[in-house]
Amino acid sequence: MKAGTALAAAVLAADVLGRAAGWGALGPGPRTRPRVALTFDDGPGPRTLELSAVLERHGAPATFFVTAPHTAAHPNLIQALADAGHELEAHGIWHRPALLLPPWMEWAQVRWHPRAGQPGLLFRPPYGGHSPFTRVLARLARRRIALWDTEGRDWLDLPATELARHTLEQVRSGSVILLHDGPEVTPELLDLILHGLHERGLTPVLLRDLPMQRIGVRAGLARLRASYGL
Structure with a gap:
């Protein structure tokens, strides 16, 4: 019973401190x-070139957190993003919450990167999810966890105008805006x-030019309140 309680506490702490609060990760x-x-x-995927065209029209750079399977399937898109001056960082191999991966799979998840061998490598966990091992594995792999503070919510079935209004209401100087390379909207x-x-x-x-800052106690508490509607 005590072992089960300790495990549940570790899982809860990983979610609250790692994902929701983001303490110690990179944020705005x-x-x-x-x-x-x-x-x-x-x-990358079928929407990548369309997104790149919109960015080019506005003269805006962006950071793409790509997955291993999509990178392998679309090497031409990876090269196109790099040639356009966009930043390529890692979103892992399996698009699953970290709690659903055994430690050896999460180790592979954290280690993979489209720019392996180069300095300043970032890893954004799918869903921002953390297991009790995520931060330790990231440190061993010399990766920095990169989160966000503003969500475009493009996974919702809502008009682009409504999603844009909500996003722009939340954005501030220094914000890191989360969007997805895939939804039609x-x-x-x-x-x-x-x-x-x-x-x-x-x-x-680009994120490296923002630059991202480590999420401290005060910012983490603000993220907690926002995450749980407190």
Whole structure:
């Protein structure tokens, strides 16, 4: 019974401290600079070139957190993103919450990266999920966990105008905006967000140019309140 209680406590702590609070991970950049970072999870795929075209039209760079299977299936898209000046970072091998992966699979998940061998490698866990091992494995693999503070919610069945309005209400200087390379609505949503950022005097930059900052206690408490509606 005690072992089961300890395991449940470790799982709960991983979710609360790692995903919801994000303590120790990388989050938004300085709030004093009029910069934001656009990030896309799950690609590359059929929507990648359309997203890249929207970004090019606005002169905006972005960071793409790509998966191993999609990278292997679409090496031409990976090269196209790199050639366009976008940043490529890791979203893992299996798009599953970390708690559903045994430790040896999570080790492979954290270690994989499309730019293996280069410095400053980031890993964004699917769903932002953490197991009790995630941070330890990331440290061993010399990866930094990269989260976000603003969600485009493009997985919802809502009009792009409504999603853009909600996103732009949340965004601030230094924000890291989470979008996805896949949903049909995302290219239109991206266009609306970019127009809105321009009107607010906010400039999109790559994550490395933001730059992201470590999430401390105060920022983590604010994330906790937002995550659980407190």
